[in-house]
Amino acid sequence: MSINPYRNVSYRAFFVLQRHKNVFIKTIKSSLIPPFLDPLFYLLGMGYGLGSMISPIKGMSYVEFIAPALLASVMMTAPFFECTIGTFVRIHYQRTFDAMISTPLSVEDVVTGDLLYGASRATLQGAAIMVVLLAFGLIKSPLALFILPLCFFIGLVFGSLALFYTSFIPAINYVDYFFTLVMTPMFIFAGTFFPIAQLPVWAQKIAWFMPLYHAVNITRGLASGNINGLWQDFIWLVAFGLLFYALALGRMRKRLLK
Amino acid sequence: MNPIIEAKSISKQYGDLTAVDNIDFTINEGETFGFLGPNGAGKTTTMKMIYCFIRVSSGTLSVFGMDVAEKPREIKALLGVIPQEDSLDPDLTVYGNLITYSRYYEVPKHEAETRAEALMKMVSLTEKKDVIIEDLSGGMKRRLLIARGLINNPKILILDEPTVGLDPQGRHLIWAKLNELKKSGITIIITTHYMEEASRLCDRLIIMNNGRILDLGSPDELVKKHIGKEVLEIGNIDDDLVEKIFDVLNNTVSYDRYGDKLYLFADSAIELAARLKQLRLDSLLERKADLEDVFLALAGRSLIE
Numbered sequence: 215m216s217i218n219p220y221r222n223v224s225y226r227a228f229f230v231l232q233r234h235k236n237v238f239i240k241t242i243k244s245s246l247i248p249p250f251l252d253p254l255f256y257l258l259g260m261g262y263g264l265g266s267m268i269s270p271i272k273g274m275s276y277v278e279f280i281a282p283a284l285l286a287s288v289m290m291t292a293p294f295f296e297c298t299i300g301t302f303v304r305i306h307y308q309r310t311f312d313a314m315i316s317t318p319l320s321v322e323d324v325v326t327g328d329l330l331y332g333a334s335r336a337t338l339q340g341a342a343i344m345v346v347l348l349a350f351g352l353i354k355s356p357l358a359l360f361i362l363p364l365c366f367f368i369g370l371v372f373g374s375l376a377l378f379y380t381s382f383i384p385a386i387n388y389v390d391y392f393f394t395l396v397m398t399p400m401f402i403f404a405g406t407f408f409p410i411a412q413l414p415v416w417a418q419k420i421a422w423f424m425p426l427y428h429a430v431n432i433t434r435g436l437a438s439g440n441i442n443g444l445w446q447d448f449i450w451l452v453a454f455g456l457l458f459y460a461l462a463l464g465r466m467r468k469r470l471l472k
Numbered sequence: 473m474n475p476i477i478e479a480k481s482i483s484k485q486y487g488d489l490t491a492v493d494n495i496d497f498t499i500n501e502g503e504t505f506g507f508l509g510p511n512g513a514g515k516t517t518t519m520k521m522i523y524c525f526i527r528v529s530s531g532t533l534s535v536f537g538m539d540v541a542e543k544p545r546e547i548k549a550l551l552g553v554i555p556q557e558d559s560l561d562p563d564l565t566v567y568g569n570l571i572t573y574s575r576y577y578e579v580p581k582h583e584a585e586t587r588a589e590a591l592m593k594m595v596s597l598t599e600k601k602d603v604i605i606e607d608l609s610g611g612m613k614r615r616l617l618i619a620r621g622l623i624n625n626p627k628i629l630i631l632d633e634p635t636v637g638l639d640p641q642g643r644h645l646i647w648a649k650l651n652e653l654k655k656s657g658i659t660i661i662i663t664t665h666y667m668e669e670a671s672r673l674c675d676r677l678i679i680m681n682n683g684r685i686l687d688l689g690s691p692d693e694l695v696k697k698h699i700g701k702e703v704l705e706i707g708n709i710d711d712d713l714v715e716k717i718f719d720v721l722n723n724t725v726s727y728d729r730y731g732d733k734l735y736l737f738a739d740s741a742i743e744l745a746a747r748l749k750q751l752r753l754d755s756l757l758e759r760k761a762d763l764e765d766v767f768l769a770l771a772g773r774s775l776i777e
Contacts, residue, residue: 229575236572237563313559316523317576317624318549472486472526 219460222322222467230314230327231334238331249342253284257350260407271409274438281352283406286433288339289365290426293332293373294397298380298389301328306386311470321467329373329459336369337362347437355439364436368429371455375425378458381465400426425454474501476628476659477522482531484517484683491517493683494531504650504660506670506677508767514683515663516556516632522661523553523630536627549577552626554617556633562605566597566616569605570623577624584623591619595649611642618649628659635669647672667763681771691763698769699761700726702741706734706748707755716751728769735768737761 238245257277265276272279305311314324341362347353379392400406403413404426410418421427428447435444477499484492492514499505507515520526521533524544533540535547561569567588574584592598595615600608608616614634621629634650635643650673654660664670670677671691679686679694687694706717709732717734725744728735738744741758748756 226576232575233561233564233572236568240563308562309555309557309559310561312525312555312557313553313561313573313620314576316525316548316551316553316555317573318545318578319576320545 219463220322222320223326223463224320224323226319226323227326227330230319230324231330234327234331235334238335249288249339250346253288253343253346256284257281257346257352277350278352278438279434280407281347281350282434282437283430285340285343285347285361285365285437286368286426286429287401287406288343289336289368289429289433290372290400291397292335292339293329293369294376294393296332296335297328297373297376298392299386300331301325301377301380302383302386302389304328305380305470315470321470322463325377325463325466329370329377329462332373332376333366333369336372337365340365353437355437357436357439357441361433361436364432367455368425368432368451370459371425371429371451374455374458374462377462378465381462381469400424405430425451475499476501476536477661478532478534479518480532482518482521482533483529484514484521484526485529490683492521495680495683495685497678497685497688499659499661501659502657503675504654504662504673506674507661507663507680508665508667508670508674508677508763509663509680510665510771512682513680515678515680517683518680519630519632519661519663523551524548549624550627552621552624552629554621554629554631554634556636558613558617560605560613560616560620565602565604566592566608567601569616569620573620574623579624587623587625588619591622594622594652595619596645609642611638611645614638614642614646615649618646622653626658628661629653631660631662633663633665635664635666643669667767671763679767679770686770687766694766695761695763698766700737701739701761702737703759703761703765704736704738704741704744705755705757705759706736706753707757708732709734713751713753717748720748720751728765730768735765737765 257280261277261280265280268276270276311321311324315321344353344358344361375396376392379396380389383389403410403417404421404424406426410421410427413421428450431447432444432451435441475498477497479495479497481494481496482492483490483494495514495518507513507518509515517526521528521540522535524540524547528540536550538547540547561572564572570588570591571584574588579587589598592601595618597612597616597619600612605613605616618631618634621631631650635646638646647669650660650662654673660673662669662673674691676688676690677694678688687698689697709717709729714729714734717736721736721744726737728737736744745756745758
């Protein structure tokens with residue numbers, strides 16, 4: 215393919231984002247509290263409870279070790295939910311995708327609007343966790359300020375992967391495979407709750423291909439102030455994100471414009 | 473007459489299936505143009521190619537001189553599309569739907585608010601302004617779809633089966649609104665399988681079946697050309713009776729037969745009935761010919777097969 219896959223993306227994607235924002239604000243009461251509680255439970259149960267029995271990892275207490283990983287994992291889960299279930303419902307059940315692409319919006323604008331929204335949700339939920347982590351004194355470095363823009367960027371990366379998957383599924387139950395086979399293994403094995411050095415060598419190689427592994431590396435580095443070598447993870451994520459964004463756009467165009 | 477949509481030998485294939493088979497047509501500015509045909513005739517596919525929703529497999533299709541493959545954004549900006557299925561945004565209110573869609577067309581905010589109010593009034597939904605979509609009736613949803621399709625002041629309004637599934641009141645209300653719009657000079661394109669709808673609204677129409685155009689013309693022209701003025705319907709017939717009828721008439725009349733009904737086409741159904749008086753037929757109906765007769769005459773047999 216010689217044609218630029220991003221050619222039909224325009225500023226109009228922000229009109230779609232605005233639509234999502236308006237709907238989000240209407241339902242804000244139902245979605246405001248859980249983002250604070252979820253990480254709080256993990257932090258208390260696993261960080262302090264389980265962590266009290268675990269010796270420090272690379273000079274970090276266990277709770278210090280998993281706190282940035284919890285933050286990084288919402289950069290994955292928030293866009294995963296928005297860009298699979300949310301997007302599929304609008305394509306298949308509500309048919310609002312059809313209506314939107316009958317206006318000057320292109321398929322790519324609408325898909326990109328969903329992607330921007332997924333990344334925005336990642337940022338909002340990331341911010342909620344930041345508040346919790348700050349309250350527990352788990353953020354040590356001023357570099358952690360960069361975590362919020364990072365949430366948005368990594369949200370785009372994971373959202374692209376989710377949209378690519380959504381472009382294939384014929385029915386909504388198929389998102390279960392995505393959550394079970396893609397999200398859960400990353401959540402557990404991508405250096406989140408234990409360093410990947412604990413894995414057998416072959417599994418470490420697989421972990422390297424997980425975007426969450428790189429997201430955790432960067433977040434942990436920013437939270438602790440140790441940013442050596444993080445640019446490699448960053449480049450990895452940029453490449454992965456651009457690839458899956460392009461693939462998602464192409465697939466969605468094929469799916470929606472018959 | 474200023475042609476604004478031109479289709480030259482356009483086709484649409486889905487694998488082995490040919491949904492639209494090498495058709496040509498021209499739609500002029502200001503007219504109400506209909507695609508008439510049964511489900512699966514290819515009329516919705518043709519319409520979706522016009523609003524750049526389905527790619528054209530071969531041939532050229534242009535709207536205001538712009539090719540649908542090259543300028544979809546520019547074309548869509550000039551159209552108002554009212555789909556058959558409910559594609560309203562269920563997470564928003566009536567007013568929210570209109571304002572949100574105005575943004576997709578980049579209508580300035582203040583202008584959009586004015587238009588939304590006017591459109592709600594036009595489709596009698598002002599009182600439902602802040603109502604969520606799921607609380608609207610089928611007819612109200614359809615009217616809101618029409619209002620949404622007008623939010624960008626389109627040059628062409630495209631409606632796919634605008635009254636399907638509506639009760640008689642709902643249907644007449646939509647027809648009245650469309651007639652008002654027609655007077656405003658907007659070009660309207662409509663698909664329907666209701667002959668009554670087609671003859672009430674359309675200036676010209678295409679009759680389609682199996683992806684092909686069977687004929688094109690105004691409703692009156694088509695009726696006159698294919699049927700004549702009137703129809704005599706004879707019920708409870710069998711092969712013997714048909715033979716007797718044709719003996720009496722010396723095979724001079726055109727006809728159609730479906731099951732136990734025979735349709736005879738003539739300038740005067742009463743005169744025809746008088747000629748058949750000797751047969752003492754018990755089930756006779758004299759009526760004016762309409763598009764349904766044309767449609768059945770053109771497409772009926774293949775439909776039954």
